[in-house]
Amino acid sequence: QKEVEQNSGPLSVPEGAIASLNCTYSDRGSQSFFWYRQYSGKSPELIMFIYSNGDKEDGRFTAQLNKASQYVSLLIRDSQPSDSATYLCAVNTGGGSYIPTFGRGTSLIVHP
Amino acid sequence: GAGVSQSPSNKVTEKGKDVELRCDPISGHTALYWYRQSLGQGLEFLIYFQGNSAPDKSGLPSDRFSAERTGGSVSTLTIQRTQQEDSAVYLCASSLTSGSTPDTQYFGPGTRLTVL
Numbered sequence: 003q004k005e006v007e008q009n010s011g012p013l014s015v016p017e018g019a020i021a022s023l024n025c026t027y028s029d030r031g032s033q034s035f036f037w038y039r040q041y042s043g044k045s046p047e048l049i050m051f052i053y054s055n056g057d058k059e060d061g062r063f064t065a066q067l068n069k070a071s072q073y074v075s076l077l078i079r080d081s082q083p084s085d086s087a088t089y090l091c092a093v094n095t096g097g098g099s100y101i102p103t104f105g106r107g108t109s110l111i112v113h114p
Numbered sequence: 115g116a117g118v119s120q121s122p123s124n125k126v127t128e129k130g131k132d133v134e135l136r137c138d139p140i141s142g143h144t145a146l147y148w149y150r151q152s153l154g155q156g157l158e159f160l161i162y163f164q165g166n167s168a169p170d171k172s173g174l175p176s177d178r179f180s181a182e183r184t185g186g187s188v189s190t191l192t193i194q195r196t197q198q199e200d201s202a203v204y205l206c207a208s209s210l211t212s213g214s215t216p217d218t219q220y221f222g223p224g225t226r227l228t229v230l
Contacts (some may be wrong), residue, residue, distance in 0.1 A: 036218070041117040045205055046157070090157065092219075100145055100211050101170055102219070104155035 003028045006093050008105035015112055021078040023108050025091030028072070035067055035074045036092040036102065046090055050076070081112040116128065116140065116223035120206050127196055127227045135191040139208030141221045146189050147219060148181060149218045157205065163189060196229045201228070 003012040014020045023037075034053050052058045052065040052074065054100035064077040074093075078085055089111050092102040118140045127133050139146050141177075149158040159173040174180070179194045183189040193200055203226050207219040 045224050048218050051218060090167050095193065099163070101147070101159060102210070104157040104159075105148075 003091070004032075005033065005056075006091055006102045006103045006105040007094065008089075008091055008108045010106060010111040012111050014080050015110070017081060017083060018023060019081050019112075021081045021110055023076040023078075023089050023091075023110065024063065024073060024106055025075065025093075027075045027091075027093045029093070029095050029103075030044055030069075030072060031071050031095050032072075032093045034094045034102075035065070036094075037063075037065060037074075037076045038090040038092060040088045040107065041089070049089075069105075078110075081110075082112055083112045086110055086112050101103055117206050118206055118220055120204075120222040120225050122225060123223065124193050124226045124228075127230065128230050129198060130195055132192065132194045133196055133227065135193075135206075135227070137189045137191070137206030137222060139187065139189070139206070141187075142219055143208035143210055143220075144186065145209045145211040145217075146183060147207045148189070148191050149207065150175075150202045151205060151224075152202045160191070160204075179221075181228075193227075196227075198229045201227055201229045 034038045036051045037049045040046045044063040056099045062079045066075045090107045091105040094102040121136045146163040149157045162170045163188040178194045179190045205224045206222045209217040209219045
């Protein structure tokens, strides 16, 4: 059974700090990895996706993928109170499967 | 362009009644997904459509749940004889899924279902 694990949190960081969100997955054949942000009462929205080992940067966000260790992380630099939300990790095995497995999400609180 | 739309945004029904939830995906998106999210929980996969066919119905919780998609576009999720445990937000997402690489899913605003 494919599993995606995230610490539910909440993760609390001060404004301006780096927030580090982690996700581990069980299926070694996983090929694509997504981070979604979900504000309370709203639907998920994509922040980043990553397919290759290493880092991928987009503005204040950096996704890090380590397939050997089966984890993917999201770093948020210069955290802002507006970043306070639940962050969902999603993993897809590819190979014709288009159904991602979602983690339960990590709640992030950025306090002023 | 227009995003994924869902209707109704809220639905309150009595136990035992049938409900229909509608999803209108982004134009041109071939894949459509239904998820359920209970309060404070993660996303629970229900069903996936590629075009009008549903290769994977494994997530449907019971035979009270069914879904269809017509014209490769609009999809309807039907819940018969609703139960209180069906109360949740039902989210629809669509994606291009062109080629072999899974594409980004774009979510609709959801339908909040409350079964009294």
